[in-house]
Amino acid sequence: AFFCGFGPSVLAVAVALFGVRYWFINPSHSFSLPDQPQSFGVLAFLLVSSVIVAVGERSRRNLAALQESQEALEERLRERTAELDIANQGLGDLTARLLQLQDEERRRIARELHDSAGQSLAALAMNLSSLGADIERLAKSAATVSDSVALVNDMTRDIRTISYLLHPPLLDEAGLASALRWYIKGFTERSGIKVHLELADDFERLPQDLETAIFRLVQECLTNIHRHSESPIAAIGIARSDGEVRVEVEDQGKGISPDKKLELLSAGTPGVGIRGLRERLRQLGGTLEIASNGHGRGTVVAARLPVRNSRTNVAVAAGGRSAH
Ligand SMILES: Nc1ncnc2c1ncn2[C@@H]1O[C@H](COP(=O)(O)OP(=O)(O)OP(=O)(O)O)[C@@H](O)[C@H]1O
């Protein structure tokens, strides 16, 4: 039954029963009805054969069902495999296409980058470098400007000093004493020469031309001391008495030799300082004397000036010094 199926098995059982009965058992009474013991034997044989046939048939059917399902599975597997192959093929095509598209996209982006962004960056780099040069130039310009500001400040200070020295505002506003103190302070700072000024605290104001003349006289004498005498100190005495003002400027420098003094009196001397003083004093009715022997004992420049609206007992003598 397992190998051939139910029908052949039944046939085989019948043939076996028939064969046993007619070929293996004594043939006598072969065609007679079997007696009781034989009937049991036949029945037992049939029963066992039926069980074997049933078992075989069942196994065969199971096997057949299994084979069928296996074949169905294999068929499905083949179908799936075919589908997978198709899908794989499609995937491969898709991948290839994707790669191709990716390449094309990359090529396009590279071209775009080179043509647009690359050009813009090159232009930007040029702009930046020219900007850098501008900034460098600006830094140099800033340094030049700050130098120029310093120069302007220096010039302003110098012009202010020159202007004040040419005609100190204090001279008109506060009078000779204040102007002289201011000038002497600056002169000492500039030259290092110590200057002693003897001037009464209550020295009254003089007419403007007299104050200016005296201020110019002191200014010129101190400048000469600085330039020619090599003296470390100077003394100025200004006193007013008997309708005149006496001014003496003294130093302890190398002095002026007699020859030089003679030269000063002549008209052709190059310096204009002392000549100008003389002329100014002359115009105001005053005099100028220079006392110096030129042997290192210094020089004294003495001037006298008449005061028009003279007041007595106001001036203070310059320490009893007199011209040599
Ligand atoms: N205090 C002094 N000590 C020594 N020599 C002096 C003194 N004052 C003037 N001198 C001499 O007298 C000369 C004439 O002086 P002056 O002031 O007239 O001319 P300067 O100072 O040379 O030139 P500037 O015209 O600029 O004043 C000077 O060149 C100098 O030799």
Ligand SMILES: [Mg+2]
């Ligand atoms: Mg001079």
